[in-house]
Amino acid sequence: MPADAAIDALLEGLNPPQREAVTHGEGPLLILAGAGSGKTRVLTHRIAYLLRTGQARASEILAITFTNKAAQEMRERVELLVGRATRAMWVMTFHAASARMLRAHADMLGYTRQFTIYDAADSRRLIKKCLDDLDIDVKRFTPRAMQSRISDAKNKLRSADDYRELVGDYFEQTAADVYQLYERELVRMNAMDFDDLLFRSVNLLEMFQEIHDRYAESFRWIMVDEYQDTNHAQYRWLQLLSSDHRNLAVVGDDSQSIYGFRGADIRNILDFQDDYPDAHVVKLEQNYRSTQMILDAANAVISHNRGQMPKHLWTDVGEGDPVRVREMSDEHAEARFVGAEIQRMVDEGVSRSEIAVFYRTNAQSRVLEDMMVRAQIGYQIIGGTKFYERAEIRDAIGYLTFLVNPQDQGAFTRIANSPRRGLGQTSLSRVIGYADASGIPVWEAAERHTEVPGLGTAAKKAFGRFMSTMQRLKERLDAGPPVGDLVDELLTETGYLDALKAERTIEAQGRLENLEELVHVAREYDATNPEGALDEFLQQIALLADADTIRDDEGLVTLMTLHNAKGLEFPIVFIIGLEDGVFPHSRAIEEGNVEEERRLAYVGLTRAMRDLTLTYARRRNSFGANSYGLRSRFLDEIPRELTDQAQREAAGLPAPGRVASWSGAAAASAEASEGGNVFRLGDDVEHSAFGEGVVTATEPGGIVVVRFASDGSERKLMADYAPIRRR
């Protein structure tokens, strides 16, 4: 060990197992990192250590994450340790690294380097088209189901032919047909979907020895984050790159494997030691994040899963407060309760950015969002309807895509008649048909519209105008302008902006603003990538994840799904909708995937640093109809002494988590129909003097605690005598 002061500094402050992982030299390394055990710290310090000790050069480092945000964070933290050398490293997601390799060697696979990356929606549209072309009933064989089969096959590195050999029933037979056509269409359009990025880069490494050797020799040190979420394609990808030198260090936690539905194979981490019998294994079990109460609750829940790798998370930050569990009458009361609690905390000096609310499905965010707006609490929602899924943004990107990739019929179909140019379904099909028949890019077919059989005079004229605009833009593109300028000009020249302005509606106004935002995004890209090209910009936004849009320290409460919460931490966490059927999700229950849901619960619980509140509702409106749920089984897996229910019972209150008995509910509704003075948590009330408020607590003796909107004050009132009524 070199007695270098800089190296000592690097190891300072690390606990013994962390230090072990950082200083491990050559050979496979498995780091089992419990939640909050400082794995990013270990990874970044390991990279710095390898450089400092002269074992590795920066260009030999490949560090893989799942989201751009995680990659960005890792890059920044490594840079703090080693400075500029970071630039020579590949610190990025699986998909970004794959795309980069594929761009360099696209021609080897029959693609051009301008290939389009299709996101899930693009891919589904193409699958729909394939189904139509094959004359398959999309009611029986939904594009969605087909997409999931195809994606599943690709994640297992099965080509259409491979898949066909394994086909069992008629459904799979059909899926094989669709897969085959879909694949052919993708190649023809010079496009790849997300799964292809991995699949095709594995192809590349397997088929071309010299390319394989080049990358395998170049990346002598490979590090992988969130290894428990890798799928088979990613597994093979890593194997191809690391089998020569075997310097593969993976970090993960089997208890946090939550992407099985997307093909992640938990066996990758469970079997790592079988794959590499000489692997060095380090367990990080000291948690630096949460209180003991929170950890105990999380440990208790996860212990109901079978076959976990044994580990004992512990902390020395202290006992902390019990986990709060609250029952609400419905999802609105639940949202109001969360809002009132957030307001109370903010009044006590908590920053909004310290608070997060998690839920199982994106649909649950709506009620919360309504509440946050009404309560005027600043918030950010991660995921759901995404910026890049809006029609106008997709149109703009469609234009850019078509400019870059003249073979992309999907992009062509999208934009040719947007704004309206009198180019309907029929005319577009004729041009595409001509392109297919003559084996030319659709761009060229549209240019040669005079040769297209069956095209009317009006359509020919419209195509002429449209394509001369596109040609002008293409020339502009070839001059290599900043991407921001190009987007701006494109929207003007194509008449897109004028068409929107002419609408003079509020929606159109919103769309214009969104497009302005896109121009802004492009200009930011230009600023950070002075050499950047349009295809790279397109790749970057295609591979953007929801999680990448999370902003820090903006005084905003963060609302997101439990999946998006992985890897994050917040001092104060609310998890809502803890009902069987919601969480665990009904579909998971049906399919027998409750263990994955439980891991998701574990992920959620362990995000909280000091304050954790879990809520559930007796009644919930889903799909337009009321449904009555039971509290989540996960709640019952938390020992009572870790929650505040036991305390509240001791204080003479009915345990709030247990009021679910329907005698209580019946009594409450009877009271309500008589207009009596029984108030429940989350009720909106009106006081003749203080105005509107919400019930934040009830106490024995008919006392209710009400927070008033007017001044934010909280007052205890006698329900029977105070001048309040339910709104």
Added chain:
DNA sequence: TATAATTCTCTTTTT
């Protein structure tokens, strides 16, 4: 060919 009206799905989770 474009719009308006009406019928259907749909809700897990996402790189």
Added chain:
DNA sequence: GAGAATTATA
């Protein structure tokens, strides 16, 4: 209950 997809109408 909302959005997309389909169908009817101009």
